[in-house]
Structures are given as C-alpha cells and as structure tokens.
Amino acid sequence: MARMKFLCDAERCIECNGCVTACKNENDIPWGVNRRRVVTINDGNHGERSISVACMHCSDAPCATVCPVDCFYTTNDGVVLHDKDICIGCGYCFYACPFGAPQFPDSGAFGSRGKMDKCTFCAGGPEQNNSVEEHRKYGANRLAQGKLPLCAEMCATKALLAGDGDRVSDIFRERVMYRGAGALQWGWGVAYDKQGIKG
C-alpha cells in the first residue's frame, strides 16, 4: 500500500508560490485560508532558501490525538483527513500541529473559529468521492481520479514532490547523488570551487 508523502527540495524551490495558487484554485479555498504556504529563510541574504509546506500527513498525527471530538482518520494511502460535520473549530489541532497546517475561516458568533480546513493531499473527505458535497467542503479529490496533488504537479522546478513515499525518496536520493557532497551543495560556492562559502 502506498504511503503518500510531500517533499520540498530546498535547492530547487524558487518561491514562485505556484503551488499555493494551484491549491487555492483546485480546491476553491475561501479567502484567508492557506492550505499551503511558501516560507523563505534568510530572505534577501546570501544563502536564501525557500520551502513550500502544507499538512505533512503525519503517521500518529498529533492533531488527531488532541481533537476533542475525535474527527480525524487516516486513509489507506496514509493521508490524514478530517470530518467537517464533526469538527467544532476549537483550534486544538492547530496548537498541536508542528507545521501550522490547520486553518480556520472566521464564522459563527462574533467571528469565532469556523470548522478547520487543511490540506487533504487532494483526497477530499468522507463524502462520496468527487460528489458536489465533497467538493464544497473539502475541495478536489484527485487521488480518487488517479492523479496526484495539483501543487506538486504544477511545480515548475519540480521542487515540490508528492506521491508514494518510496518513489519520492528515490527521486530525491538520485538528485542528491548527482549534486555530490550533501543534500544542499549546489550553489555557486561549489560551482566556482570557493570552499567554505555556503550555498
């Protein structure tokens, strides 16, 4: 059985936010909710790197263990999904998640948190696959159509990889082998043989 994984290659991501846009469009995500975000480290400095992040579909997911109404479930593909009919929008999953993945649209009295929304690995929710109802609540269900998440498919530099964890790590391992010396040795310091210069 496949175990779905995302991987973002920090040496390739160019912070174009194409994945963010693809995700918003494919899943019809409301304003203010970002299932995926690109974070740039050392912004504007030497050694700048960008990484795209969304729900990492953890095994033994922290969000699921703290949810007071126990609304998470893990699919056979290892994708962590939740049931919005049961979610009460308490925000506990957001406190527990290390990646800041759960998102909350404003709703309810006095703009309190609405039901949680997060990356579904383009795998929809508990409703009938690709039904109108499923799309309204969770967005696309590309996995049921035999496709992979659109963010990764749209990534122009193929920095963002999505799919079976074994295949993804094979691809990344091959890249690292070609680059030589370590996962990140690809910058001009190596190209011009300036040892000691990072990146």
Add this chain to the structure above:
Amino acid sequence: MKSFRFWIFLVGLSCLPLAGLFFGTQALAETTAPAAINNPNPGIELWQAVRGKLDSPTATQVRGHDSSVLVNPQGELWMSIRNSRLIPQGGQALLVVLLIILGVYAVRGPVKLASGESGRQVDRHSVNSRIIHWLVAGLFVILGITGLFLLLGRPLLIPVIGKTAFSVIAAASKEVHNILGPLFPFALIFMFVNLVRRNLYEKGDLAWVAKGGGMLGGGHVSAGMFNAGEKILFWSTIFLGIGISVTGYVLDFPNIASWVLATSTEFTQYRHVMGYAHVIHSVIAVLFIALAFGHIFLATLFVPGTLSSMTSGKVDSNWAKEHHDRWYEEIRNKSSGDNADP
C-alpha cells in the same frame, strides 16, 4: 627448567599483539593526516532556521503570528500535558474529591442544630447579594459543565453516544463557553465589591481554623458573619477567578495582547503562549470545580438550614446562634436599637 622456558616463550608470544599496537600507533602519529575537506554542511543552519531557532529573516505571504516558522515543535509539550495529565488526572482528581465528600457525609452525617429550629427567621442576605451570588454560580456551573464536556467528552461520552451526537454537544459547549466566559470576571467584580468587607480577617478566624471549623477537638467554635472557611472560599474564588478569566481572555481573543499592549513582540499570542494559557486555565478549572463541589456540599447536605439564606434570604435564628454567634449578637444589638423584636 625446560617447562619454565616454555612458559616465558608463551607469555612473550601473547604480548606480541601489544607490541604491534605500540608500533602501529607510532606509525599513525608519523603519517600526516590528509587535509580536511573544508566543506561545512550548510544544511545545519538551514534546518535550524526551519525550526525557528535562528534569527534569520524569514518571509511568507501568509499572514499569521508565526506563519513564517516552518516547524514549531512547541505544541508537543502542550499535547502531552493535555493528553496524559489534564484529561486523565483532572478527571481522577474530581472523582476523588466527590468520593471524599461522600465519605465525610457518611461518617459525620448532616450537622443538625443542637437546639432544633426556633421557627423564627432572621434576615441574612439582601436581594442584591442573592442576585450576585446566583449570577456567579449560574455562570460558573454553565462554564464548568461546557468546559468539562470539551475536556472529558472524548474519553467518556463518545464511547456512549457516538461521535455525531457528541459533536452537537461539543459545538454548543464551545459556543456557549466562548460567549459566556468573558462575562464571568464582571460577575466576579460585583461579588468582590459586595462581600469583601465581610471577608477581611477578624479575631477568632485562626481559632476557627485550628478547630477545623468544629470538626476537630469538639467544643464551640465562634464565628462572625462569615467563618474562616467561608473567607477562604471567598478569596479562593477571587484569585482562581482572576486566573481563569485572564487565561480565558487570552484563549478567547487570540489578538488581545496586540490590542491591549499595542505591540506585537514578547506578548504576541504565539502557539506556545496559547498552550500555556490553556494548561493554566484547565488546571485552575479543575481546582475551581473541586472547590465548588465542597462549597455546594457544605451549603446543602452537610449543614441543613444554610441554603435558605441564598433563596429566601432568611435563616432560622437558632442556625445563626449556633453557626455564626458573633454575627447573631451583632444583628440582635442592631435590631434592639431599632426597638424591633429580635
């Protein structure tokens, strides 16, 4: 003699590997090590920055308190405290308190009036006092029950009524708790103003505590309008109330620190700040609810005749004489001044 030489030979033979070790290390020390490849791993800094451990400038287009931190491991502490301390131990603590109360009731039984009821009623609590008391109590019971649903519902209720039904209860609990919670400190302020004068330290309070309120040593315990136990209840309510309200506001309004302080530096409500606020809130809640169990038990089952002071506002004069003798003297002097029948 021959065998002696054989043994020398054998010992020498077994020392040979040691000699090899000696010359070997000498040889190693002589050959110069190949020049270290000066190839620091730039990944170290990157992955530390990813965890928000370096002050490297980070940027993202998503707005939020810490949306530019890629990996925030601080939720793990909160998660483990809530899952393996607050929920099991909080629940057990409340159960233990209930059992202790049952035990005390079984052993000491209700504290009946030695002289029976006189049938004569004296005024104890004004209408204002009673309204304020039931405002605090009503909010407290609603907040406590809705809060406990959120804390203990998953282990206790979901196995019984299922997820769908529990979700309805939990959603309502969250909404009610979030809306009524912010009113609680105001009720508390009314109560403080109303009762603080009667809850200051008086002579005799220490003696009351030393005798365990009459439970220890026997003999009569003298008390004023409120005995030392009630004063402890009052001040605990005030301080626990302040703690639960401050942390409650932090949880309810995730931007309140920025509004109040007009800054967003140390007091920004990052995830770990919310986590700490939540843990403190829940610990106080359990203590507060345990205290309330004790208070309700004493005011209803354990000391009959007390409850009417908060319903009709009146108590039996013998109740006043036996439980609050100094207060009884006080009101008798006052009313005799008015020429009224005591």
